[in-house]
Amino acid sequence: MRVGFVLQEVGTGLRRNVTLTVAVIITVAVSLSLFGASLLVRAQVGQMKDYWYDRVEVSIFLCGDISDAPSCSDGEVSKEEKDKIREELNNLKPLVETVYYESKSDALKRFREQFKDSPLADTASEDQMPESFRVKLSDPTKFAVIAAAFIDRSGVEDVRDQRASLERLFKALSGLQNLALVIAAVMLVVTGLLISNTMRVAAFSRRRETSIMRLVGASNWSIRFPFLVEAAFAAILGTAVAVGALAAGKYYLIDQTLASTFTFTTFIDWNALYAIIPILLATGIGLAVVAAGITLRKYLKV
Amino acid sequence: MIRFENVTKLYKGASRPALDDVSVDIEKGEFVFLVGASGSGKSTFLRLALREERPTSGNIWVAGKDLNKLPSWKVPMLRRQIGCVFQDFRLLPNKTVAGNVAFALEVIGRPSSEIKRVIPNVLELVGLEGKEDSYPNEISGGEQQRVAIARAFINRPAVLIADEPTGNLDPETSVGIMKLLDRINRIGTTVVMATHDVAIVDQMRKRVIEIDTGHVVRDQARGVYGAGA
Numbered sequence: 184m185r186v187g188f189v190l191q192e193v194g195t196g197l198r199r200n201v202t203l204t205v206a207v208i209i210t211v212a213v214s215l216s217l218f219g220a221s222l223l224v225r226a227q228v229g230q231m232k233d234y235w236y237d238r239v240e241v242s243i244f245l246c247g248d249i250s251d252a253p254s255c256s257d258g259e260v261s262k263e264e265k266d267k268i269r270e271e272l273n274n275l276k277p278l279v280e281t282v283y284y285e286s287k288s289d290a291l292k293r294f295r296e297q298f299k300d301s302p303l304a305d306t307a308s309e310d311q312m313p314e315s316f317r318v319k320l321s322d323p324t325k326f327a328v329i330a331a332a333f334i335d336r337s338g339v340e341d342v343r344d345q346r347a348s349l350e351r352l353f354k355a356l357s358g359l360q361n362l363a364l365v366i367a368a369v370m371l372v373v374t375g376l377l378i379s380n381t382m383r384v385a386a387f388s389r390r391r392e393t394s395i396m397r398l399v400g401a402s403n404w405s406i407r408f409p410f411l412v413e414a415a416f417a418a419i420l421g422t423a424v425a426v427g428a429l430a431a432g433k434y435y436l437i438d439q440t441l442a443s444t445f446t447f448t449t450f451i452d453w454n455a456l457y458a459i460i461p462i463l464l465a466t467g468i469g470l471a472v473v474a475a476g477i478t479l480r481k482y483l484k485v
Numbered sequence: 486m487i488r489f490e491n492v493t494k495l496y497k498g499a500s501r502p503a504l505d506d507v508s509v510d511i512e513k514g515e516f517v518f519l520v521g522a523s524g525s526g527k528s529t530f531l532r533l534a535l536r537e538e539r540p541t542s543g544n545i546w547v548a549g550k551d552l553n554k555l556p557s558w559k560v561p562m563l564r565r566q567i568g569c570v571f572q573d574f575r576l577l578p579n580k581t582v583a584g585n586v587a588f589a590l591e592v593i594g595r596p597s598s599e600i601k602r603v604i605p606n607v608l609e610l611v612g613l614e615g616k617e618d619s620y621p622n623e624i625s626g627g628e629q630q631r632v633a634i635a636r637a638f639i640n641r642p643a644v645l646i647a648d649e650p651t652g653n654l655d656p657e658t659s660v661g662i663m664k665l666l667d668r669i670n671r672i673g674t675t676v677v678m679a680t681h682d683v684a685i686v687d688q689m690r691k692r693v694i695e696i697d698t699g700h701v702v703r704d705q706a707r708g709v710y711g712a713g714a
Contacts, residue, residue, distance in 0.1 A: 188591045392588075395575055398535075399640070400565030401592035403558070 211421025214370030568637030
């Protein structure tokens with residue numbers, strides 16, 4: 184098969200079915216945008232997990248004189264109790280990576296920093312702040328070990344895992360991501376069906392050519408090849424549109440809006456987008472070629 | 486060149502076979518008329534020889550190949566050795582005369598230098614010099630059939646199968662087409678032609694095979710259209 188001849192056939196085919204080709208390009212673009220978006224969300228969630236789990240701590244809040252937890256019935260935590268807790272934490276190495284004691288004045292400083300734009304910052308006083316041990320674990324999933332050791336002990340008001348509150352956030356995010364994946368999967372199936380239908384119409388509109396090709400002894404492969412190239416061409420264009428849409432989304436939604444609003448976390452960079460381009464391209468072309476190939480087997484039989 | 490050995494073809498859902506235990510042997514270089522009423526099985530015979538259909542039972546050899554044993558990926562190679570001409574010409578309306586003939590070579594991947602070289606020869610053979618750049622709707626039916634014959638012949642096939650090639654043409658034009666087919670036959674090509682054209686068959690005096698309701702009822706060298714004449 185000569186390249187020039189194949190290209191000429193492909194060009195004829197695309198011109199003849201221009202509306203269907205455009206429909207294929209659009210559905211490929213929409214489904215791959217969704218698919219790509221869900222991949223990017225996953226990358227984002229992964230990055231946030233790395234970022235946050237690296238920073239989460241277990242907080243052991245100690246009883247103050249205003250605490251009303253049952254374990255605080257003896258009043259404010261004593262120095263002996265604090266020393267005991269610190270010693271036990273040190274014995275839990277290497278699970279316990281670092282232990283940091285936060286005094287009431289440290290806690291107030293942090294509180295004022297967190298609420299610096301709010302009137303709360305001015306009304307808070309040192310007495311209202313809890314003392315605490317901030318414990319960083321080498322394996323953040325082993326929170327239960329710390330909780331079992333220190334909860335309900337006299338002088339400890341509460342043991343809290345920051346990871347638990349993050350987990351809820353990540354659960355919501357991965358729910359969103361799964362939803363996007365499901366929609367993308369449905370769209371990909373629709374795209375496959377549309378491509379298959381388009382190929383059927385293309386095969387029908389060129390049945391004269393293909394019947395002559397069969398008669399003069401063109402191989403199966405050379406009869407189907409122009410159709411496959413057509414499908415792949417539409418898929419590549421659709422993928423390009425999808426990549427463009429994702430790049431625009433990344434630029435306007437993340438770089439221009441989210442990144443400046445939510446400074447407490449990092450966002451995916453352009454490399455995350457570059458990384459999924461081959462996946463999208465392979466999915467788009469693969470889908471088109473498989474859908475077209477199955478249809479053509481049926482309609483362009485020797 | 487074409488050998489049918491006890492070939493039966495029963496189409497799905499049909500009550501009687503389209504061909505019933507047919508045995509025919511066509512030698513290399515022969516010119517054979519296939520005659521019979523519509524639905525007698527002529528077209529089935531041709532389709533089986535082209536391996537567009539496969540027999541229900543029996544063996545078929547074409548150009549030295551046992552079609553029952555021929556793997557489907559080799560079918561295109563078989564068809565390159567068989568030229569085909571039809572009643573409805575089957576030309577591509579958006580291609581010129583030269584383009585239609587070239588198409589047959591392009592789709593089997595011949596280099597364009599070769600195509601440019603052989604097209605003028607074959608167009609001259611069929612008597613279409615000067616019409617290279619005309620489109621099918623600009624030329625007469627007889628000329629269109631000549632284009633189809635040129636396309637069928639350009640690969641120098643061993644066999645030329647013609648399914649009622651004069652069915653759409655007036656008697657005078659038909660004579661011209663028959664002269665052309667005769668010429669192609671004289672070059673050494675086996676020609677098998679299904680037809681209803683009494684005048685042509687009677688005039689040419691070639692071998693006649695008559696098929697009726699799936700049976701070969703007559704196989705006569707230098708025969709005529711009607712039986713008993």
